[in-house]
Amino acid sequence: MDSELMDPWYTLEWFMPSTLKAFSWEYPIFFYLLLAVPLLFVVRWLLRYYFNQKLPVAVSQKDLAASPLNLIRLLPEFLLMLALMLIVTALARPQKTNEKVEQWTEGIDIMIALDISQSMQIEDFTPNRLEAAKKVALDFIKGRLQDRIGLVVFSGDAFSLAPLTTDYDLLRSYINEINFEMIENRGTAIGSAMAVVTNRMRESESKSKVCILLSDGDNTAGNIDPITAAELASAYGIKVYTIVVGKEGLVPYGKDFFGRPNMIENTVDETTLRKMADIGGGQFFRATDNQALVQVFSKIDQYEKAEIKETRFKDTSDYYFIYLQWAVSFFLLWLLLKSTFISNVLQD
Known part of the structure; x- marks a missing residue:
């Protein structure tokens, strides 16, 4: 049995290059959608920027100072992006095939x-x-x-x-x-x-x-x-x-x-x-x-x-559910953070 079958879904081993290279992908064409995910968020930001209502607010110059903590408000968007990318990975259907050949x-x-x-x-x-x-x-x-x-x-x-x-x-x-x-x-x-x-x-x-x-x-x-x-x-x-x-x-x-x-x-x-x-x-x-x-x-x-007879057995294991579980986790976390002070409520 593959050692990775014993790993729980929440370990970071599933994202290591060696693990990803070991997979065969049933539908690799879905990987093209990974390029569309960040593009989708760029389009979403542009639509919000140009079409959302703007409320003028008077503030003093000292209140306009930028702070790295302001970047935290982007965390929910980042989590949603990760969730979508992991759904795409699950759709590509990672698999491992163990082919056994018996000859006699x-x-x-x-x-x-x-x-x-x-x-x-x-x-x-x-x-x-x-x-x-x-x-x-x-x-x-x-x-x-x-x-x-x-x-x-x-x-x-x-x-x-x-x-x-x-x-x-x-x-x-x-x-x-x-x-x-x-x-x-x-x-x-x-x-x-x-x-x-x-x-x-x-x-x-x-x-x-x-x-x-x-x-x-x-x-x-x-x-x-x-x-x-x-x-x-x-x-x-x-x-x-x-x-x-x-x-x-x-x-x-x-x-x-x-x-x-x-x-x-x-x-x-x-x-x-x-x-x-x-x-x-x-x-x-x-x-x-x-x-x-x-x-x-x-x-x-x-x-x-002598006539050599051969029997082949293919044992295929699917791993898409691992990445689907990660996607669901990030999506739930996004829903949670979306309703907290971290989000920019003025954007909704």
């Missing part, structure tokens, strides 16, 4: 399946394919909001490294610890990885379930066909994005005795991963260097955004 989102469930087979040590990426993939995965997690993310790693076998979670610090620590020695069996079990992903996500109640599978080769291990695994994932409503990393042709792999990079022939078969993406209703990507891999994850990040 229904997160997406995302499983990242990462190939850690020996071929991911190839250095056509900097420093190698696996480290480049880990870096973009870490950056991808940074950009998510309230999404549950899990990790699956695979080589000759596949296992779940992290369940679906919103503990992003835990996920980052798991990703940093990924290495080639985590799975003893050699090969690339893409089908098995897809099956582990499906098993992790099959009981998910999220409206959007996504798998991002990253590999650099063909399915050479495991006892589950990748296409069959993709069809099973699709049956559970899992959208599949597949990413093939690596260049074709001669690529650096390790170093020789003299520290020079060994060059080996590398071939990439996109057919299986492309078909898996088609079945899973996602998209297939090919990344041949670090920048291309960053762009791939950036595209997926844009595609899979």
